Amino acid sequence: xxxxxxxxxxxxxxxxxxxxxxxxxxxxxxxxxxxxxxxxxxxxxxxxxxxxxxxxxxxxxxxxxxxxxxxxxxxxxxxxxxxxxxxxxxxxxxxxxxxxxxxxxxxxxxxxxxxxxxxxxxxxxxxxxxxxxxxxxxxxxxxxxxxxxxxxxxxxxxxxxxxxxxxxxxxxxxxxxxxxxxxxxxxxxxxxxxxxxxxxxxxxxxxxxxxxxxxxxxxxxxxxxxxxxxxxxxxxxxxxxxxxxxxxxxxxxxxxxxxxxxxxxxxxxxxxxxxxxxxxxxxxxxxxxxxxxxxxxxxxxxxxxxxxxxxxxxxxxxxxxxxxxxxxxxxxxxxxxxxxxxxxxxxxxxxxxxxxxxxxxxxxxxxxxxxxxxxxxxxxxxxxxxxxxxxxxxxxxxxxxxxxxxxxxxxxxxxxxxxxxxxxxxxxxxxxxxxxxxxxxxxx
Numbered sequence: 001x002x003x004x005x006x007x008x009x010x011x012x013x014x015x016x017x018x019x020x021x022x023x024x025x026x027x028x029x030x031x032x033x034x035x036x037x038x039x040x041x042x043x044x045x046x047x048x049x050x051x052x053x054x055x056x057x058x059x060x061x062x063x064x065x066x067x068x069x070x071x072x073x074x075x076x077x078x079x080x081x082x083x084x085x086x087x088x089x090x091x092x093x094x095x096x097x098x099x100x101x102x103x104x105x106x107x108x109x110x111x112x113x114x115x116x117x118x119x120x121x122x123x124x125x126x127x128x129x130x131x132x133x134x135x136x137x138x139x140x141x142x143x144x145x146x147x148x149x150x151x152x153x154x155x156x157x158x159x160x161x162x163x164x165x166x167x168x169x170x171x172x173x174x175x176x177x178x179x180x181x182x183x184x185x186x187x188x189x190x191x192x193x194x195x196x197x198x199x200x201x202x203x204x205x206x207x208x209x210x211x212x213x214x215x216x217x218x219x220x221x222x223x224x225x226x227x228x229x230x231x232x233x234x235x236x237x238x239x240x241x242x243x244x245x246x247x248x249x250x251x252x253x254x255x256x257x258x259x260x261x262x263x264x265x266x267x268x269x270x271x272x273x274x275x276x277x278x279x280x281x282x283x284x285x286x287x288x289x290x291x292x293x294x295x296x297x298x299x300x301x302x303x304x305x306x307x308x309x310x311x312x313x314x315x316x317x318x319x320x321x322x323x324x325x326x327x328x329x330x331x332x333x334x335x336x337x338x339x340x341x342x343x344x345x346x347x348x349x350x351x352x353x354x355x356x357x358x359x360x361x362x363x364x365x366x367x368x369x370x371x372x373x374x375x376x377x378x379x380x381x382x383x384x385x386x387x388x389x390x391x392x393x394x395x396x397x398x399x400x401x402x403x404x405x406x407x408x409x410x411x412x413x414x415x416x417x418x419x420x421x422x423x424x425x426x427x428x429x430x431x432x433x434x435x436x437x438x439x440x441x442x443x444x
Contacts, residue, residue, distance in 0.1 A: 276297045
């Protein structure tokens with residue numbers, strides 16, 4: 001055998017092969033001593049070490065125990081990005097410094113080998129996992145996507161709801177405008193009806209029934225009553241109706257009088273304010289006429305703060321009457337009150353005119369009688385006959401003087417016949433003229 005040495009001893013021969021001793025030498029163990037991450041030390045106990053994303057700067061300390069030939073210790077390392085990654089020799093340096101590691105898994109291999117190949121190389125693997133930042137984690141991305149999607153959906157729904165709300169508001173405004181125009185048209189039609197259809201009506205009863213037949217009947221009501229004061233104004237009586245009492249005969253046989261404070265009509269008689277009851281079952285003031293109703297509207301008929309009557313309507317459907325009905329009935333009540341007062345004024349004026357005509361006729365008759373008394377036909381005949389005699393007797397100056405006095409007397413008499421009162425002086429002067437003419441008559 002080559003490289004074999006022999007050593008002689010006292011009783012023995014010792015043979016020794018140097019290469020055989022080296023080939024069976026045990027390699028020293030390689031271990032990771034510690035890891036310094038920022039200001040903390042980590043002693044790795046497992047092959048995989050997990051660190052936070054901000055712990056990506058570190059120093060790895062590794063070592064071996066070799067008391068036989070420590071001068072043979074040599075180190076190398078590599079980052080396993082592939083199977084053919086080259087080793088980076090560290091010589092005797094037992095420290096690796098890693099900076100700015102990207103998040104993810106970083107497999108690292110550290111190798112211990114003999115400088116003169118005295119023992120087989122030792123390789124230690126270490127897996128360092130840098131956790132990704134929370135904004136790059138799957139759960140955060142899912143939440144972010146869900147949040148962004150939610151925000152987009154929220155913005156979309158908000159926008160859609162805003163557009164729909166604006167459309168509803170616009171539709172409501174248009175509906176209100178249409179209702180306003182409709183109300184105005186209805187009010188104009190009501191006013192036109194009163195200004196045209198009732199101009200020739202001179203009787204209050206005819207006006208009230210015409211309003212019921214030609215106006216209330218177009219409003220879609222099922223029952224409506226007009227109340228007016230009785231002669232001594234102690235109670236309200238039904239004067240015209242639409243619905244179950246829609247004829248004068250039915251109204252006369254089914255009369256329903258109301259005193260102040262009785263039912264809703266009596267309440268309005270006291271307050272003089274319109275009222276709407278949505279559900280008569282919940283109102284103790286409700287008073288049944290002939291057919292019970294579930295809703296009622298009552299409006300006073302006023303003119304210059306004077307209560308003339310009450311306009312009342314009932315309906316079998318609860319909460320039937322709205323603000324539109326209130327405006328319409330208030331307008332009708334006001335126009336009915338004005339028309340009633342107009343007719344009463346015209347009737348009163350006509351009555352006064354008849355009285356004035358009678359008085360004037362009586363006054364004219366009295367004036368004629370007084371004139372006849374002052375202008376006695378015999379007296380006038382005698383005066384004229386006397387003046388005629390003077391003319392025939394060729395007394396011209398005298399006839400002219402008495403003729404002037406007679407004409408002045410006639411003028412004064414006619415003037416005084418127009419006056420109701422004359423002064424005492426005028427009467428004495430008139431009597432003097434009469435006495436002078438009488439004197440001429442006697443002389444004649």
